[in-house]
Amino acid sequence: MKYVSTRGANKDGVSAAYAIKTGLASDGGLFMPEVIPQIDAEYINDLIPLSYPERAAKILSLFLTDYTYEELLEDASGAYAADKFIPSPAPITSLSGGKYMLELWHGPTSAFKDMALQIMPRLFSRALKKTGEQREALILVATSGDTGKAALEGYRDVEGTKIKVFYPIDGVSRVQKMQMQTQEGKNVSVVGIKGNFDDAQTGVKKIFSDEKFAKALSDGGVFLSSANSINWGRLVPQIVYYISAYCDLLRDGAIAEGEKIDVCVPTGNFGNIFAAYIAKLMGAPIDKLVCASNKNNILTDFLRSGVYDRNRAFYTTMSPSMDILISSNLERLLYVLLGHEKCAEYMRKLAAEGKYALPEEDFAKVKESFVGYFTDEEECKATVKATYENENRLIDTHTAIAVSAAERYMSDSEAKSKMLVVSTASPYKFAGDVLLSLSGAKPEDDLLALRALEDRTGVEIPAPLADAISKTPIYTDVIEKNDMASSVSEFALG
Numbered sequence: 001m002k003y004v005s006t007r008g009a010n011k012d013g014v015s016a017a018y019a020i021k022t023g024l025a026s027d028g029g030l031f032m033p034e035v036i037p038q039i040d041a042e043y044i045n046d047l048i049p050l051s052y053p054e055r056a057a058k059i060l061s062l063f064l065t066d067y068t069y070e071e072l073l074e075d076a077s078g079a080y081a082a083d084k085f086i087p088s089p090a091p092i093t094s095l096s097g098g099k100y101m102l103e104l105w106h107g108p109t110s111a112f113k114d115m116a117l118q119i120m121p122r123l124f125s126r127a128l129k130k131t132g133e134q135r136e137a138l139i140l141v142a143t144s145g146d147t148g149k150a151a152l153e154g155y156r157d158v159e160g161t162k163i164k165v166f167y168p169i170d171g172v173s174r175v176q177k178m179q180m181q182t183q184e185g186k187n188v189s190v191v192g193i194k195g196n197f198d199d200a201q202t203g204v205k206k207i208f209s210d211e212k213f214a215k216a217l218s219d220g221g222v223f224l225s226s227a228n229s230i231n232w233g234r235l236v237p238q239i240v241y242y243i244s245a246y247c248d249l250l251r252d253g254a255i256a257e258g259e260k261i262d263v264c265v266p267t268g269n270f271g272n273i274f275a276a277y278i279a280k281l282m283g284a285p286i287d288k289l290v291c292a293s294n295k296n297n298i299l300t301d302f303l304r305s306g307v308y309d310r311n312r313a314f315y316t317t318m319s320p321s322m323d324i325l326i327s328s329n330l331e332r333l334l335y336v337l338l339g340h341e342k343c344a345e346y347m348r349k350l351a352a353e354g355k356y357a358l359p360e361e362d363f364a365k366v367k368e369s370f371v372g373y374f375t376d377e378e379e380c381k382a383t384v385k386a387t388y389e390n391e392n393r394l395i396d397t398h399t400a401i402a403v404s405a406a407e408r409y410m411s412d413s414e415a416k417s418k419m420l421v422v423s424t425a426s427p428y429k430f431a432g433d434v435l436l437s438l439s440g441a442k443p444e445d446d447l448l449a450l451r452a453l454e455d456r457t458g459v460e461i462p463a464p465l466a467d468a469i470s471k472t473p474i475y476t477d478v479i480e481k482n483d484m485a486s487s488v489s490e491f492a493l494g
């Protein structure tokens with residue numbers, strides 16, 4: 001399996017290891033497999049008796065053909081070890097009205113990004129060896145909260161790597177900040193940025209595209225790579241849980257063989273929902289993909305009008321991991337549906353004018369699989385409260401955005417399919433706003449909210465979070481967004 005750029009570079013294709021090592025293609029595009037491997041009902045049936053790591057190794061081996069099955073099984077077994085994901089990596093629970101919840105936050109940082117970031121560093125480490133790389137890799141991450149901690153935890157003390165994380169100081173929860181500031185490991189750095197997530201992401205992208213800067217680092221024996229969901233190594237492990245979830249629903253008799261399900265994903269950078277789309281393209285019986293957004297509803301507008309326009313206000317919401325105006329992985333969707341020439345043209349327009357508009361024929365292809373809904377802050381709170389009171393389920397604010405979207409989609413479309421709603425964070429990662437939703441008030445200090453929420457609901461605080469809030473912060477630096485590059489070179493070479 002070869003990988004090509006969404007914008008047309010690397011026409012002859014590069015290996016999966018090379019794509020994972022470099023992150024971005026040479027023309028600024030994202031790597032995509034040349035063809036999408038196909039699975040059928042028999043393949044799905046064969047997966048049913050397997051463990052999650054075995055399912056992962058099998059599915060990953062379809063995409064990462066330069067890794068052996070044994071290597072992938074070793075990496076998946078280490079990443080999804082039973083003592084790291086309690087009770088299991090991707091359990092499904094049922095909600096009312098034909099909805100099921102896929103809980104992806106039982107890993108070491110209580111957020112769904114662990115699903116990718118526990119295995120990605122292992123794939124990356126092998127990629128360095130497979131490509132004969134001599135230099136040290138500096139993983140550069142811009143995060144709106146959960147990615148940062150999950151990446152730090154995944155890469156800490158991984159041989160041949162260093163990791164530096166930038167987060168917007170006003171765009172993450174207090175608990176997320178504590179988790180990152182207390183990170184352990186010899187090869188880590190965590191820095192706050194005065195700005196929002198897009199400022200952090202734009203700053204990181206700028207550093208990535210600065211050739212002089214890369215040369216200087218390289219002379220010092222260091223090269224840059226990314227752990228954001230633009231890296232194929234982040235995306236490919238996410239395909240696994242959609243296929244695995246289908247297996248579990250089938251095994252448990254919730255659906256019949258071949259029965260199509262809908263999937264609803266709380267969306268920010270469009271990585272998670274795009275992984276679901278690849279599972280669909282592979283042949284998993286998935287019908288509609290409901291893209292759930294918060295008040296930053298640029299994707300809802302796009303999926304309803306075909307116009308992507310980032311010239312709009314940016315809001316800081318109770319679901320900060322979805323406070324995003326440029327959803328990088330949407331580029332992959334444009335590439336799959338329209339090809340690299342049109343994709344490159346739309347990306348040029350986005351960079352130059354901050355917007356692009358799909359003509360009806362192109363937009364029709366998007367609408368075939370995707371629908372968009374957004375949920376405002378009041379409705380988000382109401383959904384957390386209603387889900388707790390009516391279903392006895394404590395959900396976080398991101399998951400609430402998805403539950404709300406799923407409910408409206410199901411009533412608008414009178415859809416008969418079962419709906420898989422993706423739950424992306426422990427309610428305790430956003431305890432203040434969850435408590436506010438339940439009771440109408442929250443303590444000034446977000447950390448106190450954790451105990452208060454536990455007292456009120458009797459739902460236990462996950463061990464990794466209880467641990468993080470009891471430690472003393474190590475990394476408290478905050479810098480201007482213009483100082484990101486110098487901060488990187490200091491850490492890389494200093």
Ligand SMILES: *Cc1c(COP(=O)(O)O)cnc(C)c1O
Nearest residue numbers: 146268269270271272321424425
């Ligand atoms: C990252 C994140 C999302 C958004 O996922 P994307 O792949 O960026 O669309 C949603 N919820 C939570 C809790 C997250 O951390």
